[in-house]
Amino acid sequence: QSNGGDPVLLWDAQGYYGGDLSKLWIKTEGEYDFAADKFEEAEVQVLYSRAIGSFWDFQAGVRHDFAPFEDRTYGVVGIQGLAPYFFEVDAATFVSGHGDVTARIEAEYELLLTQRLIVQPRVELNFAAQDIPELETGSGLSTAETGLRLRYEVRREFAPYIGVSWTRSVGDTADFKRAAGENPSSVSMVAGVRLWF
Numbered sequence: 001q002s003n004g005g006d007p008v009l010l011w012d013a014q015g016y017y018g019g020d021l022s023k024l025w026i027k028t029e030g031e032y033d034f035a036a037d038k039f040e041e042a043e044v045q046v047l048y049s050r051a052i053g054s055f056w057d058f059q060a061g062v063r064h065d066f067a068p069f070e071d072r073t074y075g076v077v078g079i080q081g082l083a084p085y086f087f088e089v090d091a092a093t094f095v096s097g098h099g100d101v102t103a104r105i106e107a108e109y110e111l112l113l114t115q116r117l118i119v120q121p122r123v124e125l126n127f128a129a130q131d132i133p134e135l136e137t138g139s140g141l142s143t144a145e146t147g148l149r150l151r152y153e154v155r156r157e158f159a160p161y162i163g164v165s166w167t168r169s170v171g172d173t174a175d176f177k178r179a180a181g182e183n184p185s186s187v188s189m190v191a192g193v194r195l196w197f
Contacts, residue, residue: 022050027045030066060076103126109121125145157197164189164190
């Protein structure tokens with residue numbers, strides 16, 4: 001991701017073991033800053049998942065953050081599934097060992113231009129129940145990210161893509177960013193590969 005001239009490497013991966021009714025999910029995502037030569041953030045979630053409907057799973061487990069501020073561990077409760085009109089949704093609430101309560105909702109949609117060329121709009125919203133100054137996070141809606149990706153499926157398991165991403169910090173979170181000399185809003189170009197095993 002171009003990240004306003006300071007390129008970063010992003011990853012977002014998940015996998016599961018189990019059957020239709022119960023699964024063990026492992027999810028990880030993070031960001032590596034090339035300029036600073038360090039991980040800006042990284043998280044791993046281990047979740048037990050139970051089917052609660054034809055297209056929905058209830059999930060609960062643990063999340064651990066390897067953050068530049070400090071490592072933190074959270075309890076996780078959430079749902080993942082397919083909303084009407086085929087929107088893929090992943091929503092979760094997190095409670096840290098410090099008592100901080102945050103939440104995240106991600107949604108994406110796939111629009112087939114051809115059998116191989118696919119446009120994917122996506123949005124991610126992050127919320128906090130209270131100010132968390134040590135994490136530079138304000139209460140309420142803290143950050144919003146929207147993006148659009150165009151991918152070409154060489155095979156279903158291998159699809160390079162390009163796209164654009166817009167990220168905006170909101171409210172007190174934006175104030176924290178400004179106080180640190182950072183821009184609360186950014187537009188980035190994205191290029192990557194989607195892999196499916």
